[in-house]
Amino acid sequence: xxxxxxxxxxxxxxxxxxxxxxxxxxxxxxxxxxxxxxxxxxxxxxxxxxxxxxxxxxxxxxxxxxxxxxxxxxxxxxxxxxxxxxxxxxxxxxxxxxxxxxxxxxxxxxxxxxxxxxxxxxxxxxxxxxxxxxxxxxxxxxxxxxxxxxxxxxxxxxxxxxxxxxxxxxxxxxxxxxxxxxxxxxxxxxxxxxxxxxxxxxxxxxxxxxxxxxxxxxxxxxxxxxxxxxxxxxxxxxxxxxxxxxxxxxxxxxxxxxxxxxxxxxxxxxxxxxxxxxxxxxxxxxxxxxxxxxxxxxxxxxxxxxxxxxxxxxxxxxxxxxxxxxxxxxxxxxxxxxxxxxxxxxxxxxxxxxxxxxxxxxxxxxxxxxxxxxxxxxxxxxxxxxxxxxxxxxxxxxxxxxxxx
Amino acid sequence: xxxxxxxxxxxxxxxxxxxxxxxxxxxxxxxxxxxxxxxxxxxxxxxxxxxxxxxxxxxxxxxxxxxxxxxxxxxxxxxxxxxxxxxxxxxxxxxxxxxxxxxxxxxxxxxxxxxxxxxxxxxxxxxxxxxxxxxxxxxxxxxxxxxxxxxxxxxxxxxxxxxxxxxxxxxxxxxxxxxxxxxxxxxxxxxxxxxxxxxxxxxxxxxxxxxxxxxxxxxxxxxxxxxxxxxxxxxxxxxxxxxxxxxxxxxxxxxxxxxx
Numbered sequence: 001x002x003x004x005x006x007x008x009x010x011x012x013x014x015x016x017x018x019x020x021x022x023x024x025x026x027x028x029x030x031x032x033x034x035x036x037x038x039x040x041x042x043x044x045x046x047x048x049x050x051x052x053x054x055x056x057x058x059x060x061x062x063x064x065x066x067x068x069x070x071x072x073x074x075x076x077x078x079x080x081x082x083x084x085x086x087x088x089x090x091x092x093x094x095x096x097x098x099x100x101x102x103x104x105x106x107x108x109x110x111x112x113x114x115x116x117x118x119x120x121x122x123x124x125x126x127x128x129x130x131x132x133x134x135x136x137x138x139x140x141x142x143x144x145x146x147x148x149x150x151x152x153x154x155x156x157x158x159x160x161x162x163x164x165x166x167x168x169x170x171x172x173x174x175x176x177x178x179x180x181x182x183x184x185x186x187x188x189x190x191x192x193x194x195x196x197x198x199x200x201x202x203x204x205x206x207x208x209x210x211x212x213x214x215x216x217x218x219x220x221x222x223x224x225x226x227x228x229x230x231x232x233x234x235x236x237x238x239x240x241x242x243x244x245x246x247x248x249x250x251x252x253x254x255x256x257x258x259x260x261x262x263x264x265x266x267x268x269x270x271x272x273x274x275x276x277x278x279x280x281x282x283x284x285x286x287x288x289x290x291x292x293x294x295x296x297x298x299x300x301x302x303x304x305x306x307x308x309x310x311x312x313x314x315x316x317x318x319x320x321x322x323x324x325x326x327x328x329x330x331x332x333x334x335x336x337x338x339x340x341x342x343x344x345x346x347x348x349x350x351x352x353x354x355x356x357x358x359x360x361x362x363x364x365x366x367x368x369x370x371x372x373x374x375x376x377x378x379x380x381x382x383x384x385x386x387x388x389x390x391x392x393x394x395x396x397x398x399x400x401x402x403x404x405x
Numbered sequence: 406x407x408x409x410x411x412x413x414x415x416x417x418x419x420x421x422x423x424x425x426x427x428x429x430x431x432x433x434x435x436x437x438x439x440x441x442x443x444x445x446x447x448x449x450x451x452x453x454x455x456x457x458x459x460x461x462x463x464x465x466x467x468x469x470x471x472x473x474x475x476x477x478x479x480x481x482x483x484x485x486x487x488x489x490x491x492x493x494x495x496x497x498x499x500x501x502x503x504x505x506x507x508x509x510x511x512x513x514x515x516x517x518x519x520x521x522x523x524x525x526x527x528x529x530x531x532x533x534x535x536x537x538x539x540x541x542x543x544x545x546x547x548x549x550x551x552x553x554x555x556x557x558x559x560x561x562x563x564x565x566x567x568x569x570x571x572x573x574x575x576x577x578x579x580x581x582x583x584x585x586x587x588x589x590x591x592x593x594x595x596x597x598x599x600x601x602x603x604x605x606x607x608x609x610x611x612x613x614x615x616x617x618x619x620x621x622x623x624x625x626x627x628x629x630x631x632x633x634x635x636x637x638x639x640x641x642x643x644x645x646x647x648x649x650x651x652x653x654x655x656x657x658x659x660x661x662x663x664x665x
Contacts, residue, residue, distance in 0.1 A: 037493055070665070075648065081665050107662060110653050121520040146519055157658050165658060215657065217511070222524045264509075265528040294529035295576070302532065337459055337467045337536040339495065367467065370494045404493035 032073035038405040039066040047185050049393040055182040062089040066100075077107045083150075087141075093181030093194075094140040100150045112157040117150035120169075122213060122226060124260040124269045125286040127308045127327035127347065131256030131271050133228045134211060136175040143186060143376055149175045164216025171209040174199075174231045174249065185394045188387075190245060197235045198248045200278070207231050207251070224258040236279055250277040265292050269308070282313035288327070300335030306345065324350045338364045352382035368405070374398040434554025434566045441590035442549050448620050450476045450650035454490075454642040459537050462634040469535065474663075475546075476650050482506050483546040484655040488663045489535075497664040501655060502527075504546035513657060515664040522657050531576025538606060538628040538637040540576055543597075552580075562587040578602045588613070591621035599632075606630050616644055 045060040064087040072079040083100040103116025120134040134151055141147035152173040158166045176194045180187035201207040209230020216223055232252040237245050254275045261268040272285035288308025296303060306329040314323065329345030342361040349355070357377040364370050374397075381392040452474050459467045470490040477483055482504025489498045497517030504510050510527040530542040552568035559565075564584045570577055576599065583594040592610050599605040612624030626639040653659065 037496065039493075076663075079662075079665070105662065105665075107659070109651075112658050112662065119520045121522075123521075124523075148519075159653055159656050159658055161652060165656065217524070260524055262511075262524045262526055265526050267524070267526065292526060292529065294526075295532035300533040300536070302529065335533050335536055337461075339536070364492060364494055367492045368494075402494065 032071050033076075034071045035069070037068045039068075039402050040064075040405070041066070041400055041402040043398065043400045045185075045396055045398045047394055047396045049395055051185065052390070052393040053187070053189055056185055056187075057090060057183055060090050060094075060185075062087060062094070064088075074106075079105050081105065089184075091140070091181045091184035093179060094184055096140065096178065098138065098149055100148075102150065110159040112155075112159075114153070114155040117152055118155065119148050119150065120153075120155070122224060122256070122258065123271050124222070124224075124258045124267075125271045125288065125308060126269075126290070126306055126329070127288075127345070128271075128286045128310050130273045130284055130286055131224070131226055131258050133226075133233055133254060133256070134169060134171070136177055136233050138178050140178040140180055140184070149178070151175065164214055167211075167213040167215070169211040169213075171211065171230060172206070174205040174207060174209070176205070176249070177233065177235060185396065186391055188390045192245075192247070196247070199231060200248055200250045201231055205231075220262050222260045222262070224256075226256040226258075228252070228254045228256075232275070232277065236277075238279075250279050252277040265294065266290070280314070284310075284312040284314070286310050290331075292331075295335075302331075302333040302335060304331035304333070305329075306331065310347075326350055349382070352385070353380040354382045354385055354388055355379040356388075368403060370402045370404070372398075372400045372402075374400075430556045431554060433556035434568075435549075437556065437564050437566050437584055437586075437590065438549050438552070438554055438568070440586075441584055441592075444589040444591075445620060446477075446479070448477055448617075448646055450474070450646070450648060450654075452645040452648050452650070453622075456640045457535075457537060458638045458640070460636040460638070467536075472663075474648075474650060474654065476652070476655050482510070482548045484652075485546065486655060486660060486663060499660055499664040501657070501660045502545065503655075504548060506548045506550040510545060513660060515660045517664045520661065522660060528574060530572065530574050538630045538633075538635055539639075542570075542575055542577075543608070543628070557581065563593060564590075576600065577605070589615075589619065589621050591623070604631055614644075616646055620644075620646070 041064040043062040043064065045062070047058050051057070064085070067084045069082045070079055080103070082102045084097070085100050086097040087095060089095050099117050101118050103114050103118045105112065105114045121132055122134070123129050123131045129145070134153070135148035136151065137145045138147040138149050139145060151171060154170040156168045176197060179192040179194050182191045199205065199207070207230060211226065211228040211230070213224060213226040230251065231249050232254070235247050236250050237247045239245055252275050254273055256271070256273045258271045267290040269289065270285070270287045272283065274283050275281070286308050288306065290304055290306045292302055292304040294302045306327070308327040310325045310327060312323045325347050327345060327347045329343060332342040334340040340363040342359070344359045346355060346357040357379060358375065360372070360374045362370060362372040377395045378388065378391050381388050383389070452472065454470065454472050457469045457471065469492055472488045472490060474486045475483055476485070484504070485502050487500045489495050499515040501513045502510055512525050512527045514523050514525045515521070516523065531540050533539070534541055534544055551571055553571060555567040557565040557567055562585050564586050566582050566584065568580045568582055577597050578600055579598050581596040582592060584590045585593050591613060594610065595608040596604060597606040597608070607629050609627045610623035610625070611627070613621050614624060615621055622641065622644050624641050628637045630636065
């Protein structure tokens with residue numbers, strides 16, 4: 001609870017700093033532009049196999065709120081942006097709230113500064129996001145790990161026309177990954193309490209971390225190079241002879257590269273990281289391509305084909321269980337008034353029988369409603385899968401309806 | 406010998422005249438396109454908000470709001486950024502396009518929910534833009550180099566020019582464009598012929614307004630699809646030519662900022 005209190009106060013200070021700056025500017029610049037939106041999402045998750053661990057359930061109705069507020073002034077070159085999040089679920093750990101973003105931003109000429117809680121995405125691949133390291137994963141939210149927690153930061157971007165963009169990050173506070181509670185699915189046999197995972201650094205969550213990224217494009221090439229030095233986002237799990245888990249967040253140096261070549265309808269993608277810590281030292285990569293047959297029926301139907309190879313030098317201890325796997329998928333975009341789209345895919349382990357199949361589809365109804373269907377099927381999970389073995393009974397169907405206000 | 410020479414010279418003259426005519430039709434077409442480009446030169450940059458209304462064949466409508474920023478460049482094609490304000494589930498989705506006079510355009514897409522910028526292929530020219538009757542190529546910057554021209558006829562102030570897209574990926578065999586020579590060569594109408602050379606769509610420009618005593622901007626674009634009977638109307642707000650946008654306003658950093 002003390003941790004929570006600390007970062008809450010950081011957020012509140014940032015917020016009030018912003019308000020003061022806003023009102024100071026308001027008097028001399030043109031009228032600020034304010035916007036408020038709210039997404040109200042109802043969700044139903046159904047796990048169709050009997051649970052593997054005691055306490056787990058089959059049906060999870062849930063509701064989530066996503067308020068969004070922004071105020072812009074100085075022709076949009078200064079702003080304060082807020083995105084909140086709150087979910088109620090049958091799993092107590094999935095019932096949680098977060099400030100996804102609350103930051104002040106100022107842009108002038110060839111630089112931009114952001115201070116506060118923010119989300120930043122790096123990378124090009126679809127099946128695994130290796131180089132993306134700034135934000136902690138909100139792991140209770142989605143299986144694909146694409147939901148992130150707001151990260152306190154100061155970000156300074158420097159833009160040059162000839163040698164690309166440089167991003168400097170100061171990250172004063174570490175946020176712990178969320179983990180499913182006892183009643184939740186997609187967890188290990190032992191329930192992990194996020195507060196039980198410690199830190200390698202004596203400064204704990206207050207270790208002052210840094211990151212740097214360079215991004216540029218040359219014709220059909222988009223290239224990014226990044227380095228992160230600080231407390232990692234992935235906890236390390238070490239098992240003793242008695243089966244007890246010792247887990248902590250290590251201090252890491254991680255260098256990443258991401259490249260995309262966009263040639264006609266081909267997107268060639270490559271991401272790789274090298275992570276170094278006292279307790280681990282490894283390379284991981286994802287490489288693949290996306291090809292789109294566009295407007296094939298003359299009515300706008302696009303069919304994209306995706307294939308990516310995933311490699312991780314760590315053994316089965318890698319949290320994402322993608323050591324030597326192949327991802328294949330197809331994306332259907334109808335480009336209709338309702339923005340209907342379907343993504344089907346699968347990941348297959350090249351060394352064992354383990355496979356995960358997925359389907360995600362979404363469509364807008366009217367102008368303020370959106371429905372989504374997602375399913376993940378864990379198939380023929382090999383007996384020796386240390387991580388995935390816990391999820392073998394957790395195939396699920398998820399259905400959401402969102403209303404936007 | 407003299408007779409033969411006489412006939413030869415007549416034939417030669419006829420040939421010459423017809424060749425000159427053919428050339429002049431193509432040259433005149435190109436000249437008109439260049440004159441139109443010249444008439445619009447020097448606007449610098451602009452910001453405009455627009456409302457897009459999609460109408461299906463039963464008359465049901467659906468609306469979306471967008472903001473478009475454009476930066477004029479002369480050495481290469483213009484840069485532009487489109488940001489969606491509504492529907493609310495896609496609010497903040499934005500595209501950044503660097504048009505090139507020759508070769509494929511560069512294009513990036515910003516997805517606000519995961520804060521991701523993705524370089525996308527500009528290969529899909531003929532596909533519909535967000536379910537509308539406008540194809541991507543209809544909305545991209547109209548660089549002179551992207552077409553071959555043929556002047557067709559003059560009707561009062563109106564000049565009709567056939568334009569054949571250079572890019573084989575275009576969805577059209579040709580477009581027939583009506584220029585208004587007395588109003589800065591502004592466009593009045595474009596007729597689009599599909600790959601089978603059948604009339605596909607007609608785009609009409611109306612509610613013109615002249616900015617800075619020079620630049621004509623239509624307040625309404627009406628695109629009618631004759632084959633599907635669907636229609637898309639764009640209603641533009643007041644153009645802002647005074648924002649003095651620069652290259653820095655058309656970068657990935659600016660794209661993320663605009664979509665946030």
